[in-house]
Amino acid sequence: MSTSLPTRGGDTETVSPPRPPGPKGQPTGGSGRPQWRQRLSRLDHTLAPYLYISPFFLLFLVIGMFPLLYTAWVSVHDWSLLGGKGEFVGLDNYREVLQNPYFTKQLVNTISIFAISSVPQILIALVLAALLDNQLRARTAWRMSILLPFVVSPVAVAIIFGSLYGDRYGLANEILGVVGIDPVSWHTNRLASHVAIATMVNWRWTGYNALIFLAAMQAVPRELYESAAIDGAGRLRQFLSITVPMIRPTMIFVIITSTIGGLQVFAEPRLFDQTTARNGGSDRQFGTITMLIYDFGWQLRDLGRASATAWLLFLVICAFAVVNFLLIRRLGRLGTIGGRG
Amino acid sequence: MQTPKSRRVRLATSALVALTLATTAAACGGGGDDASADGTTTITVATFNEFGYEGLIDEWNAANDDIKIKQVKVGTWDDAKANLYTKLAAGSGLSDIEAIEGDAMPAIMAESDAFVDLTDPELDGRWLDWKAAAGTNSEGQMIGYGTDVGPEGICYRADLFKKAGLPTDRDEVAKMMGTWDDYFALGDEFVEAMPGAAWYDSSGGLAQAMLNQVANPFETDDGTVDVENPELEAVYTAVTDNVDRGLSTRVAQWGDDWNAQFQEDAFATMACPGWMMGIIEGNSEGVDGWDIANAFPGGGGNWGGSFLTVPAQGEHQEEAKKVAAWLTAPEQQAKAFEAVGAFPSQVEAQDSPEVNEATNAFFNDAPIGEITADRAAAITVQPFKGPKYSDILTAFQAAVLRVDDGSKDPDASWDQFLADVEALG
Numbered sequence: 001m002s003t004s005l006p007t008r009g010g011d012t013e014t015v016s017p018p019r020p021p022g023p024k025g026q027p028t029g030g031s032g033r034p035q036w037r038q039r040l041s042r043l044d045h046t047l048a049p050y051l052y053i054s055p056f057f058l059l060f061l062v063i064g065m066f067p068l069l070y071t072a073w074v075s076v077h078d079w080s081l082l083g084g085k086g087e088f089v090g091l092d093n094y095r096e097v098l099q100n101p102y103f104t105k106q107l108v109n110t111i112s113i114f115a116i117s118s119v120p121q122i123l124i125a126l127v128l129a130a131l132l133d134n135q136l137r138a139r140t141a142w143r144m145s146i147l148l149p150f151v152v153s154p155v156a157v158a159i160i161f162g163s164l165y166g167d168r169y170g171l172a173n174e175i176l177g178v179v180g181i182d183p184v185s186w187h188t189n190r191l192a193s194h195v196a197i198a199t200m201v202n203w204r205w206t207g208y209n210a211l212i213f214l215a216a217m218q219a220v221p222r223e224l225y226e227s228a229a230i231d232g233a234g235r236l237r238q239f240l241s242i243t244v245p246m247i248r249p250t251m252i253f254v255i256i257t258s259t260i261g262g263l264q265v266f267a268e269p270r271l272f273d274q275t276t277a278r279n280g281g282s283d284r285q286f287g288t289i290t291m292l293i294y295d296f297g298w299q300l301r302d303l304g305r306a307s308a309t310a311w312l313l314f315l316v317i318c319a320f321a322v323v324n325f326l327l328i329r330r331l332g333r334l335g336t337i338g339g340r341g
Numbered sequence: 342m343q344t345p346k347s348r349r350v351r352l353a354t355s356a357l358v359a360l361t362l363a364t365t366a367a368a369c370g371g372g373g374d375d376a377s378a379d380g381t382t383t384i385t386v387a388t389f390n391e392f393g394y395e396g397l398i399d400e401w402n403a404a405n406d407d408i409k410i411k412q413v414k415v416g417t418w419d420d421a422k423a424n425l426y427t428k429l430a431a432g433s434g435l436s437d438i439e440a441i442e443g444d445a446m447p448a449i450m451a452e453s454d455a456f457v458d459l460t461d462p463e464l465d466g467r468w469l470d471w472k473a474a475a476g477t478n479s480e481g482q483m484i485g486y487g488t489d490v491g492p493e494g495i496c497y498r499a500d501l502f503k504k505a506g507l508p509t510d511r512d513e514v515a516k517m518m519g520t521w522d523d524y525f526a527l528g529d530e531f532v533e534a535m536p537g538a539a540w541y542d543s544s545g546g547l548a549q550a551m552l553n554q555v556a557n558p559f560e561t562d563d564g565t566v567d568v569e570n571p572e573l574e575a576v577y578t579a580v581t582d583n584v585d586r587g588l589s590t591r592v593a594q595w596g597d598d599w600n601a602q603f604q605e606d607a608f609a610t611m612a613c614p615g616w617m618m619g620i621i622e623g624n625s626e627g628v629d630g631w632d633i634a635n636a637f638p639g640g641g642g643n644w645g646g647s648f649l650t651v652p653a654q655g656e657h658q659e660e661a662k663k664v665a666a667w668l669t670a671p672e673q674q675a676k677a678f679e680a681v682g683a684f685p686s687q688v689e690a691q692d693s694p695e696v697n698e699a700t701n702a703f704f705n706d707a708p709i710g711e712i713t714a715d716r717a718a719a720i721t722v723q724p725f726k727g728p729k730y731s732d733i734l735t736a737f738q739a740a741v742l743r744v745d746d747g748s749k750d751p752d753a754s755w756d757q758f759l760a761d762v763e764a765l766g
Contacts, residue, residue: 081430082452100764162597167746169601187593188746274596275742276419276545277735282593282742283749283757298426299732300765 068314075307082301093308102284102292103309107316109194109280110288113269114262117198117205122254125206129213130239143214146207157200158271165196165272172196187274193286200268205261209254216250217243248328255324263317266290289313380407382657384664387413387436389421391619392488392647393680397673401664408660417595418442428654429455435652437661438668441485443475443646444731449485450478451728457651457658458482464666471723472686476648485648486669489683491614492716493550493642495524496621499705500630501609505534511707515636521551521579524638528588531609539587542602542611543594544745545738548580550612552734553642553724559734559762560727568733568762577737581744581751591745594738600624612637614644615684615713622703632705635712641719646686684713691717729765736761 075093078086097103132143149157164171165186173183186196220243228238244251269286270278279295280287287295289309297306388394398410413436415421422445428434429452441449449456460483468476468487476485495518499509507530508514518524528540541547552558555572583589590608592598602608603624611617613633621631649665651658667673674685675695682701685691691714699710740758743749749757 081426082455101760166597166601168592168598168607169605170597185746188748274593274598275739276593276595277739278419279739281748282739282746285748298423299735301426302766 071307071310074303075311077304079303079307080301081297081303086304089304093304094312097296097305097308097312102287103289103312105284106280106287106289106292109190109284109286110263110265110290112191113194113197113201113265113286113288114259116194117201117265118255118258118262120198121202121206122209122251122258124202125209125254126213126244126251128206128210129217130243132210132214133217133243143211146210148207149203150205150208152204154204154267155271157204158268161196161200161203162272162274187272187281188283188285190285193272193281197265197268197272197286200272201262201265205258209258212250212254213247216247220246252325252328255328256321259320259324260317263313263320264290266294270294289316381409382407382660383409383411384438384657384661385411385413385436386438386440386649386664386668387415387421387424388440389415389418389442390616391681391683392440393677393683394668396680397668397676401667408664410664418445429652433654435654437651437655437657438665439650439652440488441648441650442731443491443648444726444734446475446485446648447726447730448728448732449650453478453480453482453484455653456484457653457655457662459484459486459651459662459665461662461666466688467669467671468686469688472646475723475726485650486665487686488647488649488669488674489616489677490646490686490717491616491644492684492713492720493553493637493644494613494712494716495610495634495636495638496613496617496704497610497632497634498606498608498628498630499632501535501538501606502531505531505609507531507534509632511632511634511705514632515634518634518636518638521638525579525583525586525588528583528610529586532587535609536587538606539590539608540583540610541588542590542608543592543599544580544584544589544741545594546612547583547589548576548738548741549734550637550642550644551576551579551639552737553644554639554722555724556722557725559730559737560725562725564727566727566729566733566762566765568737568759573737577741577755578751580741581754584745589745591747593742593746604628612642612644614646615678615682615709616645618682618701618704618709625703630705631703633701633707633709633712635715637716637719640721641716643717643720643723646684678710682709684717732765733762736765 074085076088076090078089080086128146132139132146136142166173167183167185167187170186172186176183184192186192224242224246225238228242233241265288269280269288270291272286273280275282277299278291279299280291290313293306293309293313296302296309386394386398394412398412401408401410415424421440422442425435425439425441460481464486467473469490472487472490473483476487477483495514497514499511502509502514507527508517517527525540531540532538552573555576557567557570558573558576559566559568561567580589584591590599590602592602603621604627611621613621618633625631649669651661651665655661669687671685671687671690671693674683674687674690675693677683678685678690678696679699685696690696697710697714699708700706701709736758739761740754743754743757744751
């Protein structure tokens, strides 16, 4: 951590190697004490910031990095939940997982649920934030109320939505029946089950993301809107050409974090499940990758395969995050260009 | 972000917890005993579903000053199982006494080292022989004290029978259910008269009831997995064929729709071990007409019935053993039967007047003590259940459900079941 770190805030100092005290700070009183103090002060200046942020990295090493590496170590062994470590098997666990038909199926489910939930979720959050960014009466109350679903425990959410989406006696099907639509098999039809789970996820997270967007929108200088209005730009035009490009860094943050979360979706589908195995429907119609990890680890009691799956998921998430990052950067740039044109 | 506890966070938390526990344990240095200043020890008892222990625990706590009992309840065995395996793997965190579901007992006994040997010569002859055997491992150590057993009868809706023009008297109904073919034929009659309703509650439940009459459903006597045997295939074919006949409700047992259909006149009969009566009553609020027939197609069968075990990681093993022995004593089991219908596995309790003369108002004042005792006497086959029984059963029920809910045809679903069993390793 001590070698050639980038310069800090336009300052020309680097962390290492430490430079000798410059002529500017020459002692005037002649005694040694000021020089010592000066050296201390310089040390304070260069080292302290790193000490301040070090607890996070130390904590991350212990509770983030260690499990990650330990999981990798487990994934190349025969490792039973109760029996513990067995022999070294190399990449056998990875091969077995990749050949398991459920892996492909549950990976597709995961991506599908992620796409159905995250895309509308972010768009709705963006629109909601734009609406809340107006001069409303009782502004704070409105803003806080959209966070309400986030406070509700996911277990409660799953129970409520589970009974809404009952195949036989659920409210959703009864409402569809009134309109004359045949009942939907929410737990058996693959796409329908993904939609049902996506609504659960969206209900919980849209408000949260909207608040983050709102915070970013508040930082957009109001003069931009005023001059745009003078130029004759309407509300929609202002939103697309000023708001969206200006909050791009926040959008990248929200999209990356919801990619990570969306690909790890677990509680909602597991609690939505009605079967005793809880693997995501009788034919794993809505089983996700994290549910497969749970199945391998805690139901088949094979931590080796579970860890291999966890690492595969980690790689998938990294790939998705990178793709999303590149996409949003390009989109953002297009938005700016469009705004200028 | 969307899943509140990501895997990494969970791993991290467990690492932290483990670290904390390790340091605490080191600090305690062996002398660690959480007996409070006045010398009382608290024994925690983890149960699932309904064991009927609430009254018993009050009784014990009123009579004993040195040991107090505290119950830890969860909803279903599946939740209890997840907790059990996680904490067995972690080596800490389990209750002093853990209740184990009967079908899972063979898998638990494969991990005998993690449990205390409860063998006690004074308790010889307390249990039915096969129940005692099911709690004893190959080295002759008793790992679990038996609580209840589940002799199966047929619970039925007399009011729906009447509407369909079938006899409603429980003795007459019993006579019409000698074999599974009789039972299914009666079902054809019923669904023809009542097109909106099914004959039984769920294919999964029925399949499990039928499996309890098969000597070697999934494994041979030496514990080798053999799921391609004719008896198992016969059960699978019978159950999956009935889907097209309209006999099945086509919902998953224990799910929301399953719970809801008790209120909807959706089905007329169900396989009914003693403990199921409490569940039916709980789900059928406001519904009249339930009754129980003293018969089970194809002979008797036992479904479920649990055990109390003492995990070796507990700090108060002697006290826990004493409490487990007390909770499974005949007098206490008779009271649990009165509370929730869990039929005792103790010889003496089964013969007691409290059990023998019991009736149940909800089931049209049926003499449930007498009926359940008859059903217990009719049990001739105890299926062999090896360590993989519970895992294979879960896969089997998923296979049945796939046909029920229409996601696979019977052949494709069977092939998937074979692959699932293969993957158990």
